[in-house]
Ligand SMILES: O=P(O)(O)OC[C@H]1O[C@H](OP(=O)(O)OP(=O)(O)O)[C@H](O)[C@@H]1O
């Protein structure tokens with residue numbers, strides 16, 4: 001997951017894109033970038049770091065023009081620490097094109113070779129997004145064969161991209177002098193929506209919160225496989241460019257990734273989390289009798305709606321037992337297990353009076369590597385809790401994700417190859433209650449019957465693009481560097497015996 005945004009307006013867009021990226025900061029904390037265009041010239045600033053640190057006033061002043069795009073990066077391919085892999089990416093042929101991408105390609109290695117050997121296009125980083133941009137550029141060149149660009153050529157090129165590229169991709173590209181192109185992969189794995197400002201200007205973004213926070217009205221989501229072309233005058237043309245398109249959004253967006261005040265593919269993220277809490281309540285009742293629980297305590301931030309709903313259904317008090325330091329970022333999306341572990345303690349601190357002598361049920365949205373839960377359970381004990389139960393609003397995360405979430409290897413997942421009892425022992429709680437996969441899909445799916453299904457591979461091992469083998473996963477991991485000192489030695493990431501875990 002990354003956050004992407006694109007705007008076509010009648011006034012300068014630099015501040016607007018910056019504000020939208022701030023609203024999408026939770027989707028990527030590693031790098032940020034903006035490109036604007038004025039009179040056919042692109043102006044770009046991108047660097048490692050959070051939005052506020054990346055853009056100084058002088059950088060903002062150097063981004064003129066009424067059209068542009070931006071990205072916040074959470075690396076899932078290539079090198080996590082590379083400044084060059086910050087987005088947007090740029091190519092100068094067949095047109096000036098800059099592009100931002102949220103997602104992850106599963107055939108980037110093969111495409112990179114094709115680009116070099118057959119298409120004669122050079123890629124200069126290990127980023128899959130640079131590969132995607134070059135495939136798009138090559139297909140635009142083929143569609144136009146030297147003539148000026150027409151919208152029909154744009155759609156023809158996107159059709160060809162869908163045929164060549166595998167994996168997940170929500171994309172916004174700016175074609176110099178022509179307009180903004182946006183498209184989503186044929187399963188709509190990663191989100192993308194479109195809204196309008198009062199003056200008719202158009203904004204595209206990963207989450208509706210980026211639009212609404214800038215007083216744009218959400219009009220609709222981009223359909224899976226669909227391409228939308230927004231001309232420099234704000235005119236919108238659209239075409240379905242995939243032979244077969246079905247909506248299978250990533251279920252982890254609703255569990256953790258997205259902001260609760262966003263609506264994605266017709267589903268309110270907040271309501272999805274409330275529903276997860278409701279369904280989790282049934283599981284809790286069958287494991288720990290509610291009269292053995294004194295208080296429900298959420299693990300801030302993302303679990304709050306689920307914990308609230310669960311407490312209400314069990315008729316138990318909901319209390320804030322942990323205070324979050326708002327200046328520490330999200331721990332799960334940090335590259336590097338060492339950084340993640342250190343940050344849990346920096347980020348959350350217990351209020352002892354809520355724990356002393358009580359049986360507490362802690363609620364988290366998900367347990368991935370177990371970093372958070374292990375620390376938190378110990379903190380609850382240190383604060384004097386008698387019994388510490390833990391409930392997860394999502395089922396066990398057992399399989400790697402290849403579609404843009406940083407869960408690349410099985411061995412780093414605390415639930416991989418372990419029974420719930422074994423996981424409980426690793427985490428050190430007195431009882432561990434998980435949501436089940438069907439319960440999760442029903443709780444969220446009930447909110448929009450038009451969704452064909454969910455991409456839920458990290459929970460059920462079913463990869464919606466249908467073409468992921470153990471070998472593919474190994475190859476994808478081999479293409480990643482810098483996410484962790486022990487990248488190549490994944491055993492260092494596995495709990496419970498990891499030295500730095
Ligand atoms: O099992 P783990 O590997 O620790 O990952 C899971 C935890 O990470 C996330 O929290 P995070 O701090 O990233 O963000 P939040 O403040 O939105 O909850 C998530 O909400 C869980 O608490």
Ligand SMILES: NC(=O)CC[C@H](N)C(=O)O
Nearest residue numbers: 001002075076077102103
């Ligand atoms: N999480 C994402 O969407 C990442 C985009 C791209 N794969 C990168 O690593 O830069």
Ligand SMILES: [Mg+2]
Nearest residue numbers: 299300301302
């Ligand atoms: Mg959390």
